[in-house]
Amino acid sequence: MTTFNSLGLSKSVLKSVLEMGFEEATPVQEQTIPIAMDGRDVIGQAQTGTGKTAAFGIPMIEKINQDIKKTQGIVIAPTRELAMQVATELNKLGQYKGVRVLPVYGGTDMGRQIRELKKQPQIVVATPGRLLDHVRRKTINLTNIHTAVLDEADEMLNMGFIEDIKAILAELPLQRQTLLFSATMPKEIHEIATKMMKKPETVRLKAKQMTVERIDQYFVEVNEGKKFDTLTRLLDIHVPDLAIVFGRTKRRVDELADGLTARGFRAEGIHGDLTQGKRQNVLKKFKNGGVEVLVATDVAARGLDISGVTHVYNFDIPQDPESYVHRIGRTGRAGNDGYAVSFITPREMSHLNLIEKTTGSKVKRLQIPSPDEAHKGQQKIAVDKLVESLEANNLDAFHAQASELIEQYDSVSVVSAALKMLTKERKNVPVNLTSLSPISTKHAEKNKSNKKRYNDRKNGGKGYNRNHKSKGYNSKKSGGGQYQKSGGGRKRSYQRNQNS
Ligand SMILES: Nc1ncnc2c1ncn2[C@@H]1O[C@H](COP(=O)(O)OP(=O)(O)OP(=O)(O)O)[C@@H](O)[C@H]1O
Ligand SMILES: [Mg+2]
Secondary structure, X not given: OOEHHHHOOOHHHHHHHHHOOOOEOOHHHHHHHHHHHOOOOEEEEOOOOOOHHHHHHHHHHHHOOOOOOOOOEEEEOOOHHHHHHHHHHHHHHOOOOOOOEEEEOOOOOHHHHHHHHHOOOOEEEEOHHHHHHHHHHOOOOOOOOOEEEEEOHHHHOOOOXXXXXXXXXXXXXOXXXXXXXXXXOOHHHHHHHHHOOOOXXXXXXXXXXXXXXXXXXXXXXXXHHHHHHHHXXXXXXXXXXXXXXXXXXXXXXXXXXXXXXXXXXXXXXXXXXXXXXXXXXXXXXXXXXXXXXXXXXXXXXXXXXXXXXXXEEEOOOOOOHHHHHHHHOOOOOOOOOEEEEEEEOHHHHHHHHHXXXXXXXXXXXXXXXXXXXXXXXXXXXXXXXXXXXXHHOOOHHHHHHHHHHHHHOOHHHHHHHHHHHHOOOOOOOOOOOOOOOOOOHHHHHHHOOOOHHHHHOOOOOOOOOOOOOOOOOOOOOOOOOOOOOOOXXXXXXXXXXXXX
């Protein structure tokens, strides 16, 4: 166990870290913080949800010179939501040092952003497109930047972003430290990265598999036309606290969100065609429980840290094994348990094999549940609700009526009637999705020929827990007693009766 105390942090940063509830450093923090604080370039690869943000954030904050009120550090992240989230985490880490952090991303008012940048926040966290815009307009001062971070580095150096990133890095001072982090790092991208850095130290957490062991991984083999019913049945049985359903296209996401809503789920979609205001709003509702199922394209696959996401469903299997890793990594974070189910059409089975091989994980088969099993799942929720109410023990006002009922009817019938009323009848609204063609594996094999390198890693992401100001999701992996008290509103028992 490595405490942050032994990592040689300054008093103010240490105070922030402790206040954030971090008791001990995660393995990636333990290994990369000393090297980064030494001023060296680092490529850090560790599983999803293992604290990479603080692994680059802490050294970066430590390096900020408070006497210089100029922009000194820059973090580039692939999506707006991630830029926001990273900025928030850096703000927390730098709160006692008084470091000013500004998120900068598209879809927001340019004029205001320019005014904010003029004030020279010490750290800017930006998406590539908007950042390049500012670089070209010369509305960001880069001359004092000593640290640059690419979060989700492989994604940032992937086809879609690489030219922007190259253009941005070319404008940064040569005398700088560059830090790259991601849960995945395909070899060809690693090579590109190395060329952009100065003798980088690569830190790879040894893990047997690229995915976190605490995420139980399943698949259902299901025809395209049966996917939607299968999804709603699984949701009825699993009763996730919060679930993310990934779809392949924006249209798919819209159709899924509408279909789930029609069947009575509180679901909303998020993808790149929505206005920034709408995107933020959906995410906010998901975080506070107003939305229980977030349907998303890969825009939500990388980096997002939302506590309480117990389940991830790959309604459409992703093209790349890397995307698979990031998508399912939205659950099972910071030592919590998670559960992931991928929907595979018969023709995509070989694609699943490729994912298993590349990520080194075993994905277990799950039977498609019957409508009856789904209904039983709903009954179980009714029972939970009833038990919760029983244990809350403020039922005096109902005692007289209850006694009368028990005199007239037998008690089992009375309770059954109550349960029937509490059981949500799932609306069987027909939902027709526009059909998608299966993923082609040949294409994937061709592009991803050198993935065996991941197989010799050992798990590095376990064994730490925040125990202070915990985000309140306790793993109940074994299911515990049948009638768990669900404590507080929407928290429900974590069921794993997937075979029932
Ligand atoms: N030392 C720690 N102890 C407890 N919790 C921590 C610690 N470090 C980070 N966390 C928390 O763990 C969660 C995951 O961290 P973070 O988002 O940095 O993961 P990540 O490795 O970047 O994941 P991803 O690959 O998905 O981006 C966050 O809620 C973060 O606050
Ligand atoms: Mg991250």
